[in-house]
Amino acid sequence: ETGVTQSPTHLIKTRGQQVTLRCSSQSGHNTVSWYQQALGQGPQFIFQYYREEENGRGNFPPRFSGLQFPNYSSELNVNALELDDSALYLCASSLGTSGSGANVLTFGAGSRLTVL
Amino acid sequence: GNSVTQMEGPVTLSEEAFLTINCTYTATGYPSLFWYVQYPGEGLQLLLKATKADDKGSNKGFEATYRKETTSFHLEKGSVQVSDSAVYFCALNRDDKIIFGKGTRLHILP
Numbered sequence: 001e002t003g004v005t006q007s008p009t010h011l012i013k014t015r016g017q018q019v020t021l022r023c024s025s026q027s028g029h030n031t032v033s034w035y036q037q038a039l040g041q042g043p044q045f046i047f048q049y050y051r052e053e054e055n056g057r058g059n060f061p062p063r064f065s066g067l068q069f070p071n072y073s074s075e076l077n078v079n080a081l082e083l084d085d086s087a088l089y090l091c092a093s094s095l096g097t098s099g100s101g102a103n104v105l106t107f108g109a110g111s112r113l114t115v116l
Numbered sequence: 117g118n119s120v121t122q123m124e125g126p127v128t129l130s131e132e133a134f135l136t137i138n139c140t141y142t143a144t145g146y147p148s149l150f151w152y153v154q155y156p157g158e159g160l161q162l163l164l165k166a167t168k169a170d171d172k173g174s175n176k177g178f179e180a181t182y183r184k185e186t187t188s189f190h191l192e193k194g195s196v197q198v199s200d201s202a203v204y205f206c207a208l209n210r211d212d213k214i215i216f217g218k219g220t221r222l223h224i225l226p
Contacts, residue, residue: 004159033214042120042205042216043160056213090159092214105214107152107159 002027004108006091012114013081021076021111023091031055032074033105034066035090043090049074050096078113086115118143118210120217125203128223129196137191137220139180139206147208149173149182149189154203154219163191163204198224 005024013019025032031050035043045058049068063079072093078085089112092105123138141149148167152160164173169184178193189206201224206217 035216040218042207042218045213045215048213056211058213092160104162104165105160107161109157109159 004091004093004106006089006108006111008111009109010112010114012116014116015081015083017081017115018077018079019081019113021078021089021091021113023074023076023093023108025072025074025091025093026106029093029095029106030072031094031096032068032072033092033094034074034076035092036060037088037090037110039087046076081115083115086113088112118147118208118215120206120208120215122204122206122217122220125219125221126223127220128225130225131198132195133224135191135193135196135200135222137204137206137222139189139191139217141187141189141206141208143187143208143210145210146184147210149180150207150209150214151178151180151189151191152205152207152216154205156202160205196222196224198226200224 007022033048034046037043047057048055052068065077068074088110090110092107119142150165151163153163154160164175166173166182172181180191203219203221205219
């Protein structure tokens, strides 16, 4: 059973640029959630994808967008990067959107984004 | 709204000491409650969970009991090891989304 893999592990961008982060979900999981973890903080929910559709969104602006593909992998795109976007971006997969399966998230190790 | 508050760290203990990390929550209804652990350079891992009042979650010597009357889910371990050094996050599930506390960094000294 493979876990959740994310790429790239580290990247540096400048303000105003765009970034794409990628996530492969755990085998058998069909739901992907993205979280932003600023330094010293807990993860903040960005959005969730289920069956290639956005299924819930946290308090993040529209320049944060995502995709889910038929194989359940996912991308997070951030446009017009700001300094405050510097953070660890975590992808988590789960089985379904409700019930006991949805309660158990499997996290990747994250992509650390630095915006200069 | 829904939120989780946990004790601020860092918490530094000697090996074999007793550990308590406090966690309280605010939520409508009866959310599921979790403790996740983040080891250096790794993603978060589910440590334990409880889905209803008075449930006790346990794993790797850690325990936490879902207390509805005090809206708490404190993490405890009777004898910590150096390998327990990590950041611990209390979390709840509401509307099928996981909401995390800010995390508590734990240092265990040999």
